Amino acid sequence: MxxxxxxxxxxxxxxxxxxxxxxxxxxxxxxxVVDGSTIVSIGAAGETADExxxxxxxxxxxxxxxSHSHLVFAGDRSDEFVARMAGASYSAGGIRDTVRAxxxxxxxxxxxxxxxxxxxALHAGITxxxxxxGYGLTPAAEARCLHLARELTPETTFLGAHVVPHEYVxxxxxxxxxxxxxxxxxxxxxxxxxxxxxxxxxxxxxQSREVLRAGRAAGLIPKIHANQLxxxxxxxxxxxxxxxxxxxxxxxxxxxxxxLADSNTVATLLPASxxxxxxxxxxxxxxxxxxxxxxxxxxxxxxxxxxTSMSFCLALAVRDLxxxxxxxxxxxxxxxxxxxxxxxxxxxxxxxxxxxxLLAAPTYLHLFYRPGVPLVDLVMMxxxxxxxxxxxxxxxxxxxxxxxxxxxxxxxxxxxxxxS
Ligand code: NIG
Numbered sequence: 001m002x003x004x005x006x007x008x009x010x011x012x013x014x015x016x017x018x019x020x021x022x023x024x025x026x027x028x029x030x031x032x033v034v035d036g037s038t039i040v041s042i043g044a045a046g047e048t049a050d051e052x053x054x055x056x057x058x059x060x061x062x063x064x065x066x067s068h069s070h071l072v073f074a075g076d077r078s079d080e081f082v083a084r085m086a087g088a089s090y091s092a093g094g095i096r097d098t099v100r101a102x103x104x105x106x107x108x109x110x111x112x113x114x115x116x117x118x119x120x121a122l123h124a125g126i127t128x129x130x131x132x133x134g135y136g137l138t139p140a141a142e143a144r145c146l147h148l149a150r151e152l153t154p155e156t157t158f159l160g161a162h163v164v165p166h167e168y169v170x171x172x173x174x175x176x177x178x179x180x181x182x183x184x185x186x187x188x189x190x191x192x193x194x195x196x197x198x199x200x201x202x203x204x205x206x207q208s209r210e211v212l213r214a215g216r217a218a219g220l221i222p223k224i225h226a227n228q229l230x231x232x233x234x235x236x237x238x239x240x241x242x243x244x245x246x247x248x249x250x251x252x253x254x255x256x257x258x259x260l261a262d263s264n265t266v267a268t269l270l271p272a273s274x275x276x277x278x279x280x281x282x283x284x285x286x287x288x289x290x291x292x293x294x295x296x297x298x299x300x301x302x303x304x305x306x307x308t309s310m311s312f313c314l315a316l317a318v319r320d321l322x323x324x325x326x327x328x329x330x331x332x333x334x335x336x337x338x339x340x341x342x343x344x345x346x347x348x349x350x351x352x353x354x355x356x357x358l359l360a361a362p363t364y365l366h367l368f369y370r371p372g373v374p375l376v377d378l379v380m381m382x383x384x385x386x387x388x389x390x391x392x393x394x395x396x397x398x399x400x401x402x403x404x405x406x407x408x409x410x411x412x413x414x415x416x417x418x419x420s
Contacts, residue, residue, distance in 0.1 A: 003040070003049035004383070007031045010057035010362050014042065015334050015347035024326055024364075025347070032060065034354040037382035042350055053378070053385075059363050061329065063127025063355035063381065064310040065336030065346050068247050068268050070159075070301035071117050071131045071152075072145040074110055075101025077302045081276060090229070090277035092201040094303045095135070095163040102135040102145070111148055117300065118152050121308040122386060125376040126298075127355035128336070128345050132195060134159035139178070139186040146190035155340055157193035157223060158184065161203050161211045176207045180214035193244065194220040198234040205233035212241045221341060227251045229279070239263040245295060245339040250274055250282045261290040266339040268295040269331070271316035273305035285322030295335035296328060315371035325368050354383040 012032065014025035019042065021027075033041035033049050041047060080094050102110065114131075121129055131149035133156075136142035142160050149156045160179040168175035184194075194215025198208040202225075212222040222241050226234025228248035235256040238246035246260065247268040260267050267287050274281050287294055296313050299305040307313075310332050317328040337346035348356055358378040359366065366375055379386050 001036045002051060003033060003035045004051040004053070004385075005031050005033045005047050005049035006053045006055055006060060006356075006358065006380075007047060008045045008057060009055040009060045011059040011364070012042070012348070013059070013061040013329065013364055014349065015062055015330065016349050019349075022326065023330060030060075032348065032354075032356070034380070034383045037354055037384075039348060039350055039352050039354050042348060053358070055358055057362060058377070059359045059361055059366075060348075061125075061357055061359065061364050062333045062346055062348050063357060063379065064125045064332050065128040065295075065334075065340065065342075066121065066126045066297050066300075066310060066332075067130045067155075067245065067295050067336040067339035068270060068297035068299050069121075069129055069131055070134055070299070071121075071129070072110065072114050072133060072149050073098050073102050073135045073302050074105035074113060075302060077306075080303065081306075084276070084278060090279070090304060092163045092197065092199060096166055098135045098302050099137050099141075099165065103141060107144065107148070111151070114148055114152065117308060121298070121300070122379055122381065123376060124308050124310055124374075125357040125379055126308065126310055127357075127379065127381045128155065128340070128342075129153050130155040130157060130193075130297075130340060132157040132159040133187065133191075134162035134195075136160070137162065137165040139183040142183055143186040143190065146187050150190045154192065156191050157195045158187040158191040158215065158220065159195040159197070160184070160187060161196040161208070163197065163202050172203070172207065176203070176210055179211055184214055184218055188215075188218045188220060191220055193223050194218075195223040195225065195247075197225040198237060199225065199229055199232060201229075205237055208234070208237055209241070212237075212243070216241070223247060223339075227256065228273070235260060238265050244341045247297070247299075248273070248282075249287070250279050252283065252287070257286055257290045257292065260287065260292045266293045266295050266335060268297050268335075268339050269317065269321065270297055270299035270305060270313075271321055272307050272309070272313050273299045273301075275316060276306070277304050281316070281320045283322065284317060284327075288323065288327055293335060293338050294323075294327070294331045295339040296331040297336060297339070311367050311375065312371070314367050318368045319371075325365055329364055329367070354380055356380050
């Protein structure tokens with residue numbers, strides 16, 4: 001196996017307080033040596049290896065762990081965004097438009113669109129990406145979406161309970177029975193998590209509980225879209241069901257925060273959707289001060305948050321959610337890992353995965369200080385380099401059976417960057 005060193009790193013963020021300063025485990029004038037997909041050494045600059053990348057004093061951070069995305073969709077809802085900017089409010093109803101557009105796309109078209117989005121996210125520094133279904137809403141269509149997602153990531157989530165489809169309007173309980181029965185059976189083999197949109201206009205607490213219970217009985221880990229558009233029972237249900245995460249958490253009571261603080265459930269904040277729906281921002285300061293584990297995620301989807309830019313989310317988290325830069329960076333890395341119940345992601349350690357980004361900046365603070373600027377110069381995912389230095393965009397995922405399929409669709413995605 002060829003070894004590779006990233007040398008002369010001005011500032012290395014390890015997220016490991018046992019090897020460097022503070023919660024971010026900061027090291028200066030450092031190097032990282034990688035063998036295959038694994039980090040084999042972290043230390044002072046000057047290490048040698050078969051190949052060398054000169055960081056020239058710039059900053060290296062762990063790859064972002066984006067624990068909430070809805071990447072499998074076709075169509076465009078920019079008109080909805082424009083209407084919202086003119087005063088219309090966001091509702092779950094637009095999901096049905098995307099369900100129609102997604103059904104009309106062939107497997108090949110959809111695969112290419114999703115691969116293009118994955119490449120976009122990778123170049124934004126996202127080395128781990130969760131992908132949900134939720135724009136199928138029939139057993140076959142949900143299974144198709146999850147199958148496509150599984151070609152790109154093991155972190156897949158069954159979200160058949162995203163909205164009640166047209167043909168079930170007025171018969172939500174019948175739809176929940178379908179989700180918990182035939183649809184779950186079709187989806188479970190390609191899913192790691194089960195999720196439900198618990199909100200007025202989507203599913204109530206009892207229906208949500210039923211979906212999560214059925215998913216858990218099928219071996220899936222529960223998650224929940226909670227308290228996005230208003231106060232509601234979602235967060236309390238997340239804690240009751242020991243969900244890996246309660247996602248959105250835009251509207252929280254003191255009791256919600258206390259319950260999260262006393263639980264294993266991560267509060268996953270999705271500020272790009274609050275931005276794009278003109279919702280208030282969640283009070284991350286109160287959550288952090290209460291000791292709640294926070295994740296930041298992009299929530300890339302066609303309705304409420306059409307972005308793969310974790311840097312944008314980081315900037316919002318510091319500017320508008322009350323997080324410090326260090327808290328925000330941890331939330332986008334180790335926080336995301338916690339929301340996926342993964343202990344092997346989000347930090348740079350010897351023996352750990354070689355997932356990291358080299359920034360075109362001397363410090364990670366530029367992620368907040370230079371908002372909107374694409375600062376990820378090079379991204380390494382499981383030891384494979386993509387970006388200015390690497391040339392190739394081939395991704396290696398050693399622990400992922402469909403690696404060759406992944407490489408194939410990623411390559412196709414490189415040449416197919418429009419959502420048609
Ligand atoms: O997380 N809230 C539910 N799901 C997405 C939005 C989906 C859509 O509008 O298409 C979200 O914001």
